[in-house]
Amino acid sequence: xxxxxxxxxxxxxxxxxxxxxxxxxxxxxxxxxxxxxxxxxxxxxxxxxxxxxxxxxxxxxxxxxxxxxxxxxxxxxxxxxxxxxxxxxxxxxxxxxxxxxxxxxxxxxxxxxxxxxxxxxxxxxxxxxxxxxxxxxxxxxxxxxxxxxxxxxxxxxxxxxxxxxxxxxxxxxxxxxxxxxxxxxxxxxxxxxxxxxxxxxxxxxxxxxxxxxxxxxxxxxxxxxxxxxxxxxxxxxxxxxxxxxxxxxxxxxxxxxxxxxxxxxx
Numbered sequence: 001x002x003x004x005x006x007x008x009x010x011x012x013x014x015x016x017x018x019x020x021x022x023x024x025x026x027x028x029x030x031x032x033x034x035x036x037x038x039x040x041x042x043x044x045x046x047x048x049x050x051x052x053x054x055x056x057x058x059x060x061x062x063x064x065x066x067x068x069x070x071x072x073x074x075x076x077x078x079x080x081x082x083x084x085x086x087x088x089x090x091x092x093x094x095x096x097x098x099x100x101x102x103x104x105x106x107x108x109x110x111x112x113x114x115x116x117x118x119x120x121x122x123x124x125x126x127x128x129x130x131x132x133x134x135x136x137x138x139x140x141x142x143x144x145x146x147x148x149x150x151x152x153x154x155x156x157x158x159x160x161x162x163x164x165x166x167x168x169x170x171x172x173x174x175x176x177x178x179x180x181x182x183x184x185x186x187x188x189x190x191x192x193x194x195x196x197x198x199x200x201x202x203x204x205x206x207x208x209x210x211x212x213x214x215x216x217x218x219x220x221x222x223x224x225x226x227x228x229x230x231x232x233x234x235x236x237x238x239x240x241x242x243x244x245x246x247x248x249x250x251x252x253x254x255x256x257x258x259x260x261x262x263x264x265x266x
Contacts, residue, residue, distance in 0.1 A: 039076050039091050042236050042252050046070030046085065054248070055240040064089045073252055075236055080255045082263045089264050108254060109138055109235050133162045133190070135250055138235065140191065142246065143170050143211040146218030150244040152228035154201035157194035159183060163213045164190040172199060173208040175219070 041056040046069045058064075064072060066085025074081045074091070083089050135142050139152045140160035151157055161168060164185065172181045172195070181199055183192050194201060203224040210217035223242045229235040232251075239248040 039074050039081075040233065040236060041072060042075045042080070042240070042248065043073035044071070046072075048072075048085070055237065058091060060092050062091050064091065075233065075255070080252065082256075084263065084265045087264075105232060105254060108136070109232060109251075110230065111137060111139075133164070134254070135160050135162075138247055138251060138254075141194070141220065142250075143209055144214050144218065145246040146209075146220055147246055148221045148223050148243045150239055150242050150247055151201055151222050151224045154224055155196065157196070157201050159192045159194055159209075161185060161190055161192075161211060161213070164188055166213075168212045170209055170211040170214075173210070173217075174199070175206050175208060 038060050039058045039062070041052050041054055041058075044052045044054060047067045048065075048070045052064065052072045058074075064074075064083055065088045066072065066083060068086045070083075070085035072083045074083065076091070081091075137158070137160070139150075140158045141149055143159055143161045159170065161170070165187075167185060167187045169182050169184045170192075172183065173179070174181075181195055183195060185192050199207065201222055201224065203222060205222045206219060207222075208217050208219045223244060225238060225242075229238045232255075236248065236251060239245075239251065
């Protein structure tokens with residue numbers, strides 16, 4: 001059968017589509033037909049921590065073998081699962097849950113700053129004296145935490161303080177030249193917009209922060225994300241990949257506090 005140039009081009013396009021479809025199927029199910037990993041380690045301590053580092057992904061039928069003193073927190077489709085050694089666990093045991101942790105924490109992950117930051121009143125002083133405040137947003141910069149900090153929206157960075165029973169200030173020092181910029185919170189306000197007009201939020205920028213109600217200063221190293229994560233799994237992956245440990249700890253703690261924690265003890 002004879003094919004002209006147009007016919008050959010059309011055949012090539014069809015073949016290309018078939019190859020892409022086959023590749024997509026292989027990525028989704030794997031070469032052997034097994035579904036892609038649905039679980040990811042987000043915290044690991046103990047003798048086996050090197051075998052289950054943060055960021056390690058595992059399929060639903062994977063088994064986790066732990067020694068005494070081991071504790072591994074795994075992000076699943078339904079929330080977090082904490083495994084404590086010694087013992088061997090199958091991740092398939094919780095694979096059928098229909099509750100979505102990502103849906104429960106959608107605002108915590110996706111709200112990257114708003115006009116509400118200018119008011120910032122969140123709780124009364126009476127309740128603050130009883131319970132320890134928790135950072136309400138993954139992208140709010142905690143004035144007490146140092147290290148790498150992943151920034152989802154450089155134009156809307158918010159600084160959060162845990163103690164808002166009175167007014168307070170924070171000094172932001174530029175390590176290169178020692179210049180100091182101060183921000184101020186009113187009584188009852190926990191949130192303050194970062195002073196972008198004088199201190200641009202850029203990738204790799206370092207600043208030292210000292211709050212008036214904080215015992216010691218901390219150094220923050222900004223990591224500006226080009227593509228901010230839209231869901232829970234992506235958020236955990238991005239934080240692990242960029243070394244934003246304080247935010248990863250906050251994310252895991254928030255999951256535990258929202259009923260996402262299921263503990264298996266050996």
